[in-house]
Every structure is written in C-alpha cells, then in structure tokens.
Amino acid sequence: MKKISTIILACCCIGVLIANSNQASAQSLQIVGDTVRNFTAPCTELTEYRVKVKNISSTPVKVRVHREIISRKDSQQVYFCWVNCYTSAVDDSPKPGSSEKTPEITAGRDTSLFVAYVEPRFYDPNTEELVANVEGLSEVRYHFYNEEDMSDEATVLIRINVSCATGVNEGSIYNNTKTSIQPNPANEKVTISFAAPLPFTLGTIQLFDALGKVCAEIPVSGQYPPFLYSNR
Template sequence: MFHIIKSLEMRYFTYAVLMLGLMISPLPTSLIAQSLEFTKSPSGPVNFDLDADVAKINLHVKNIGSSPVRVWVTMDTSKMFPAHRAYFCWEQCYSFGVVDARNIAGGKPLTLRPGQDTNAFTAYVDHYAVFNEPKSGTSTLTFDFFNEDDPSDRISKTLVFNIGNTTQVLEESTAKDPILWNPTTRSFFIEDTFNGAELDLYSINGEYFKNVQSYAKILPIGIYGYILRTSSGVAIRGIVSIN
C-alpha cells in the first residue's frame, strides 16, 4: 500500500512539474502574435507615365498589438532598374542610397501607438536622377518593417514600379550597344563610328565620371549609365556593366 501511495505521489509531482514548465516556458516565435499589418498597399505592379516628376507609392501600416511599437524600415534595391534611383520616407525622408536608416546619424524609428494606423511611409523612384532625363524601366523594391525590440515581429512588402513604356526598354536593351567593356584589359571598346567621342559615366549613386577612357582601369565595379558625346554634339545614352 505504501508503494502505491508513493507511486501516485510521484505521478502527481511529475504532472505538476510539467504543467509548471509549460506555463513559464516562452511561447515559440511562430505562436507570438505579430503587431504590424498593412492596411493599404497595391495589389500588384503600379504603372507611371514617363513624364511623371517622380514615381511614388504610399503604404499604410497599423499597430494591431496592445503595446507601442518602435518600427524601423529597410529597403532592398537589388532589383532596381540601373537608370533609376530610389529613396523612402518614414518619420523622415532619407536620401538616395540609404537602405537602412539604423546605419546613419539621425536615423530613427517611428513609434506606433496601439491601434494607430499611419500613412507615414512613401517609397519613391526617381527615373530622371541618373541621366537627367526620364528613363523607362521597371524597378522592384522590397521593404521590411520591423519591431525594434523584436526584429522577428515584421512585415514585408514588395513594390513594383513600371515607369514609361517598359516593352520599349526591353526591345532597346537587345540592340547592339556602341560601347563594350573588356574585363580582361579593363578598357572600353567603342565602335569606329564613335571614334573620338567623349565617354562619361554615372553611377546609380549619382557619382559622375567624366571622359573615363583615360582612367577606365581604376573604375569601381558596378552598373553605370553612360553618355557618349560626339564632336558634332550627338549624345548616345545607355547602360554598361563594369566587372
């Protein structure tokens, strides 16, 4: 009888320990409710006229949790059209090239109160920035919104900017370029038709390189917009990749 009682006591003790462990153990991340959601966002690509001053898309973000949330935003520009430049506003507007405001002085998150729905976010694509004239193309940007205190509490949105006649851009991209980059000699090959022309480059960050033939070997790797200017004043524009 004594052994039966001890056995029952041990079972109840084990059960109590297990229940206590379940009550004090943290919930798996997958079971923790997210505090952010989009309340307004495009359902697909957004089209813009080529003569628009700038292409912009606004998102509404809501704190659906019960506590204030300090929200940061990061931007992925890996699929941006080379002749475009992108920036965004969230609490404040950041300049071209800023993809993570945490990495710059003055960057700050936006605090959302419980239930607050804000339209403070806008993404911009400037299709004039590289060449100082509008360029058709498709830029795809991905934005992550996340809780400063819990980065796993996040939402993402991919925005597609179709600017101008993107079909024409595709057709033009298959045409033969008047210049080619030779990675072996790290120099440009320019068609005989344009012998004596001056070649200027623009990086996607807005850097300007004038008459680059003389120092092509030291140009940083990347994708550039180019302007090929002939002595007669003709300007040919395009994109070239330096590797």
C-alpha cells in the same frame, strides 16, 4: 499521491513553456492592404506610393525600415521617407549612427508615415538639365521591423513599371500630327518637317501616292528633326 502530484506539476511547467514560446513569436506588425503591389508609372514625372503599417499587438512598437532593392533600372532614382526623406543612397531608417528617433506605433493603430518614390527623369549632375526619361521595371521590398526584435517584421514588395507610352483616344487608331511637305507635288525627293515635337515616343509615318497606295513607312520618334525622304 506523491507520484500523481509530480506528474501534475510537470504538466503545468510544460504549459507555461508553451505559452511563453507563443508569446515570443507573436507578430506585431501588419501591412494594411496588399503585400505585393504592381504599378505602371509615366516616365515624365516623379511618382509616390504610400504604405500603411499597423501595430496589431497590445503594446506600442518602435518600427524601423529597411529598403531591399531587388532590381532597378540604371539612372532611375528609388528612395523613401520614414523618419525623414532620404536620398536614393539610403537603405535604412532611422539612419544607423544618427540621432534620428524611431517612430512608435501605438497598439492597435496604423500609420501612413511611409512614402516610397520613383524618379524616372535623369538629370545631368553638372547642368541639372534633363538628359533622359528612363523606362523599365524596378522592384523594391521594404521591411518594417520591431526595433527590439528584427524577426518581428512585415514586408511589402513594390513593382513599378515605368513607361513612356502615351495613351490613344478611344475609337481612334492613330495619333495624327500635321506636317508640311516640300515640294508638293513631289517627284523623287520630299522633305518632311514638324512644327512641334511628335506626341508619341515611337511611331510610323506612312506616305501614300495619288492613288492612296502606301509607298513608304518611316519609323520616327519623339522630338524627331526634319528629314529627307527619297523614293529612289
């Protein structure tokens, strides 16, 4: 009987160890929705992306955020809000060494507190005038982790492809722009000017002769100034 009791006691101890191990490795946080998100954004405005984070455990969890920039186009500003809204230089919230309080998510509840931003407009730091609209792909991963256990985390990867391309009306092949051509009719030279900026980033002007034949194709871009064309 003594030997049997010892075996039973050992089995009970093993069971307790396994239960404690499972409890320690339990996941507390979960991203609501896709954990990889692909977006296309215009290059002319600030764009925001909201992420819901849920506490799937049975106890409240204080949640911190870490930003991991995988790739970013030069001059694009990528930043976020959690405890506060930060500049593009900040990777962590609450900021290390600050008096900011860590947000707590109640058991079984989610929060929409987090917002990520992408600013493709680049301004001159001295004059604050718009210098450029920056196109290209930026990839940022945000880590939401338990303040008491950094291994207890949930992540979301946000890919933002910023483009300056403009849409084309359905059923239409071209974006048309009115021009004035001088002199008209023309012999060897013609000056083409625009009354307003072109409604596209990149395009082509086609010149036709009196018979409807294309005699020239000229690449142009938005804000294009008047130019001189010669058929010599």
